[in-house]
Amino acid sequence: MNNRYNDKTGQYKLKFIPRNDLSEEDFMVTSCNENAYKAIKLWPYWQHFALSIYGPKSCGKSHLAHMWTDLVQQSLPRPVQIPIMNAHSLNMKNINKIANEHPYLVIEDMDASINEEAFFHLYNFYNGAERYILFTSEQALSKIPLKLPDLRSRLNIIPNIEIEQPDDEMLTALIAKLFNDRQIIITQEILDYILRYTERSFSFVTKLVEEIDDISWTYGRAVSIPIIKEALKNLTKNQQLELFI
Amino acid sequence: MKFTIERAHLLKTLSHVQSIVEKRNTIPVLSNVRIEAKDSCINFKATDMDIEITEIVEAKIIEPGATTAPAHMLYDIVRKLSDGSDVEIAYPDEKNALSISSGRSKFSLSTIGVEDFPIISGDDLPVNFEISRDELKILIDRTQFSASVEEARYYLNGLYVHAKNEGDTKVLRVVATDGHRLACAESPLPEGAEKLEGVIIPRKSVLEIRKLLDDASTETVSMALSENKVRISFEDITLTSKLIDGTFPDYERVIPTDNDKILEVNVKELAAAVDRVSVVTERSRGIRMITDANRVTIAASNAELGNATEELEAKYDKDPIDTGYNFRYLLDILAQIKGDDVRFSLSGSAAATVINDTSDNSAIYVLMPMRI
Numbered sequence: 033m034n035n036r037y038n039d040k041t042g043q044y045k046l047k048f049i050p051r052n053d054l055s056e057e058d059f060m061v062t063s064c065n066e067n068a069y070k071a072i073k074l075w076p077y078w079q080h081f082a083l084s085i086y087g088p089k090s091c092g093k094s095h096l097a098h099m100w101t102d103l104v105q106q107s108l109p110r111p112v113q114i115p116i117m118n119a120h121s122l123n124m125k126n127i128n129k130i131a132n133e134h135p136y137l138v139i140e141d142m143d144a145s146i147n148e149e150a151f152f153h154l155y156n157f158y159n160g161a162e163r164y165i166l167f168t169s170e171q172a173l174s175k176i177p178l179k180l181p182d183l184r185s186r187l188n189i190i191p192n193i194e195i196e197q198p199d200d201e202m203l204t205a206l207i208a209k210l211f212n213d214r215q216i217i218i219t220q221e222i223l224d225y226i227l228r229y230t231e232r233s234f235s236f237v238t239k240l241v242e243e244i245d246d247i248s249w250t251y252g253r254a255v256s257i258p259i260i261k262e263a264l265k266n267l268t269k270n271q272q273l274e275l276f277i
Numbered sequence: 278m279k280f281t282i283e284r285a286h287l288l289k290t291l292s293h294v295q296s297i298v299e300k301r302n303t304i305p306v307l308s309n310v311r312i313e314a315k316d317s318c319i320n321f322k323a324t325d326m327d328i329e330i331t332e333i334v335e336a337k338i339i340e341p342g343a344t345t346a347p348a349h350m351l352y353d354i355v356r357k358l359s360d361g362s363d364v365e366i367a368y369p370d371e372k373n374a375l376s377i378s379s380g381r382s383k384f385s386l387s388t389i390g391v392e393d394f395p396i397i398s399g400d401d402l403p404v405n406f407e408i409s410r411d412e413l414k415i416l417i418d419r420t421q422f423s424a425s426v427e428e429a430r431y432y433l434n435g436l437y438v439h440a441k442n443e444g445d446t447k448v449l450r451v452v453a454t455d456g457h458r459l460a461c462a463e464s465p466l467p468e469g470a471e472k473l474e475g476v477i478i479p480r481k482s483v484l485e486i487r488k489l490l491d492d493a494s495t496e497t498v499s500m501a502l503s504e505n506k507v508r509i510s511f512e513d514i515t516l517t518s519k520l521i522d523g524t525f526p527d528y529e530r531v532i533p534t535d536n537d538k539i540l541e542v543n544v545k546e547l548a549a550a551v552d553r554v555s556v557v558t559e560r561s562r563g564i565r566m567i568t569d570a571n572r573v574t575i576a577a578s579n580a581e582l583g584n585a586t587e588e589l590e591a592k593y594d595k596d597p598i599d600t601g602y603n604f605r606y607l608l609d610i611l612a613q614i615k616g617d618d619v620r621f622s623l624s625g626s627a628a629a630t631v632i633n634d635t636s637d638n639s640a641i642y643v644l645m646p647m648r649i
Contacts, residue, residue, distance in 0.1 A: 035627070042563060042648040043603060044627060045456040048526035215432050215523055249456060254429035 038250050045250055050214045054098035060205035064196040065092060071193045072100050072166075076107065080191055081158055084142075084167040087195030089235040093168035097138040100166050104136050116140060119169075122154065123147045131157040135164070142169035148180040155186045198234055203227060206234065210241040216248070216255055225257055229264055236267070243267055278314045278342025279367040282334065284379065287364055288355050289492065290332045293514065294323040295348040297330055297485055306393045309345035312366070312375075313391070314338045322394070323348055328482050329397045333513040344368045344388045346375040354384050398517040402501035402508055406469035408449070410490055410498050410511070416451045417487045419462035419640045422609045424480045425455035432523030436483050439475040440466055447471065452528050454643075458606050459528060460613075462640040470500075477525055478507050482518035489514055532643055533629050536622035538598060540568050541635055542591040544619040548611040550575045550587040555604040557585045563649045564604045568623070569597045577604075600626045601649035610642045 037044045061069045068085045075083075085093050094116070101114040115130070116138040122130065127150045130137070137158070158165050167173060172192040178184045198206060207226055211218050230237055243263035248255050294310050302308045302325075311322040319336045322329065346368075358364060358379045370376040370385060377384040417436070425433035437452040447466035452459065478486075486509055490498070498511040508517045554575045555564055559582065567574040573591040578584035600623065611619060616636035623630050632642040 037627075037648050041603075042561075042601065043457055044645040044647070046454065046459060046531045046629065046643065046645055048456075048528075049530060051524060051527075216429070248429065252427050252429075252456075 036246065036250050038252075040251075050245070052213055053209075054095050056099050056102065058209060059092065059095055059099060060202060060209065062199055062202040062205065064199050064202050065096075068093075068096055068193045068195050071191070072096050072103070075100060075103060075164070078164070078191075080189065081160065081163060082155075082165040082167060082190045084169065084173045084187075084190050084192045085195065086169045086172050086192060088170065088197060088233060090238040091195045091198070091234040093195065094140060097140065097166055097168055101136070101138060104164070112136070114138065119143065119146045119151075119167075122150050124150050124153075127153055127157075130154075135162065137164070138166045138168070140168045142167050142173060142176060143171075144177050146178075148178055148183050152180060152183045152186070155183065159186075198232060198237070200227065203230070203232060203237060206237055207241065210238065211255075214241070214245050216245065218255055222255060222257065222260065225260055229260075239267055240264065278312070278344060279339040279365070280314045280319060280336045281339070281363050281365045282319065282336040284355060284358050284360065284362045284364050286334050286336075288352075290319075290321050290334045291348070291352040291355055293332055293489060293492070294321045294330050295352040296488065297325055297328045297481075298323050298348040299325050300349070306345060306389045306395070308347055308349070309389055309394070310348040310351060311343065311345045311391055311394045312368075313343035314341045315343075316341075322396075324395060324397060326395060326397065327479065328485060328516065328518045330485070330517075331398070331515045340367075342368060343391045344375060345391055345394050346386045346388050350386060351375075351377070354386075358382060397519070398506075398508065398515070400503060400506060402503040402506055404470065404473050404502040405499065406467040406473075407497045407499055408464075408467045408470075410493050410496055412464045413498060413500075414487065414490050416449070416462050416464060417483055417490075419613045420451045420453040420460040421480065421483050421487070422453075423455055423458050423460040423642075424453040424483070426480070427455065430456070432477060432521060432525060435477040435479040435521050437475055437477050437525040437528070438473070440470050440473040449473070452525070454526075454528060457603065457645050458610065459531065459643040460610075460640070461528070461532070461642070464639065467500075473502060475525055476502055476504075476507065477521035477523060479518060479521055482507070482516070485518075486516060489516065531629065532641065533622070533624060533631055536624040536628070536631055538568070538593075538595040538623040540573060540591055540593045540621040540623065541618050542573055542589055542621075543617060544611055544614045544634075545617075546589055547573075547575075547619060548608060550589055551604050551607055551611070554585040554587050555608075557582050558604060561649075562603045562605055563601050563647045564607070565599060565601050565649055566621075567597065567599045568593050568595075568621075570594060598623050598626055600630065601647035602630075602644060603647055606644055610644060613640065613642075 035047050085096055105111055114136045115134055119139050119142045173187040173190055230240055244259055247259050313320040317338055318333050320333050322331045362379045365378045368375045374385045375388050420436055441448050441450045448463040449466045450463040452461045493511050495511045501508040505520050554577045557579045558577045565576045574588045576586040610632050614634045616634040618635040620633050620635045621630055630644045
């Protein structure tokens with residue numbers, strides 16, 4: 033999102049990054065993500081050395097990944113670094129160093145454009161050696177169209193747990209969390225209004241709260257129904273534009 | 278309760294304590310000052326439930342006791358009494374009220390019992406240190422004007438104070454922002470403040486502390502902090518305030534570190550030019566600052582009124598930049614630059630500008646531009 037200015041005064045504002053609480057206390061469990069939550073909490077009694085959590089954008093995969101690293105840290109006699117890496121940053125040059133230095137690893141955003149050879153070695157290195165990997169992605173690992181048959185067959189063995197699109201209970205909790213992360217106090221009326229008119233997806237709700245916050249911050253106004261209407265209008269307009277691009 | 282006190286002492290004390298009493302209160306006792314005569318001293322106390330101030334002053338006590346009386350009215354009465362006179366205060370008088378007598382003047386004020394007066398101090402505050410009064414004044418002056426007054430962003434309605442390691446040196450850093458500008462000032466970390474994690478001291482408390490510091494004659498003041506309270510004390514004054522229960526944003530991320538277009542200009546000349554040119558801005562408050570080789574031009578225009586420009590000599594050797602600023606924000610910052618020259622670190626007309634004193638690195642300011 034570009035830094036917008038107040039079109040009445042022309043004043044730009046500093047762009048602060050909202051906090052993002054990734055502790056377990058801040059993770060909401062409802063029917064849409066219950067299986068993924070339980071699977072994370074099951075560690076170290078996983079059936080396999082690896083687990084894959086997949087689901088739509090902004091559904092809380094990274095939050096679960098942080099919770100898993102906390103869980104692992106708590107079980108260790110002394111803290112170790114557990115990298116949370118983007119799948120695209122793994123290649124044949126760094127695979128050896130990463131694998132040797134880190135018995136626990138989170139790899140996010142798995143998709144078809146990963147370095148397959150590096151991942152093939154990664155799999156073999158971690159398999160059966162008291163080492164663990166948590167994968168996250170938008171689609172199940174078994175559905176990612178990879179070229180290397182040996183890698184495909186290996187990733188097919190990894191248990192895949194889905195986070196589904198949000199139910200109403202999750203949407204309510206998510207909206208509350210996103211405003212809470214921004215230290216914005218909202219009324220029940222505002223929450224109900226957003227619930228009534230928002231698109232029912234994790235990513236849309238996340239973008240909507242971001243847009244509401246941005247308008248409120250830029251114009252120095254408390255969050256209100258007119259601001260929500262404006263944010264919904266802006267996002268819908270952008271979506272329509274995207275269709276034409 | 279009955280005592281006699283010099284009017285000047287009483288007036289000074291009341292000016293301090295009445296200042297935190299709100300003009301309107303839903304709880305009647307909060308409009309009152311608590312007065313207790315005990316052990317040859319009078320203890321004055323006032324609170325708005327977020328701040329509590331206590332000041333002890335010597336007096337000739339005839340009879341110990343305590344009550345509460347309307348703070349603003351008592352102050353107004355004492356203010357109008359003759360300079361150099363003595364004041365006798367007694368409670369209860371024949372009407373069960375507080376009587377104030379001085380010379381031929383006599384007043385009677387209604388009271389509320391001390392048992393209804395709330396006390397917010399008394400907790401043990403674990404972080405304790407002494408800080409130079411002048412250092413604290415400077416830290417407040419350099420930052421408080423940037424604090425937000427927007428209630429929806431309550432976590433910006435104060436000064437963020439924390440201990441910070443800057444390489445090998447430890448500093449006490451104070452930060453304030455309203456989103457349009459950010460002020461960040463620091464001083465050497467006082468002994469005992471090492472464990473000071475970030476706290477946000479409310480703006481009203483900061484302004485009260487600042488007023489009290491002007492009347493302080495001691496060189497150092499004591500500060501004590503916990504997770505939810507701050508206490509400042511010196512001489513016979515103690516101010517305790519609740520802290521803002523919020524998280525200050527990660528301010529360091531919005532301070533640009535790679536602005537490479539550096540403008541240096543005499544601060545007094547610049548402030549005077551901005552002040553003159555701003556006359557034609559009227560409501561918009563927008564002025565333009567146009568940098569060019571070794572000069573800077575301050576300009577403003579108003580479609581209905583006219584325009585103004587003023588050119589100044591400056592050190593600048595990069596591509597020209599034309600940036601708009603709210604002149605009031607700029608003047609607020611320039612007023613805090615005490616050296617001869619001010620440095621602007623720029624990157625573009627819509628990007629944050631970093632401003633600091635060329636001869637002093639202990640404070641920096643970030644100013645967001647205006648689109649003009």
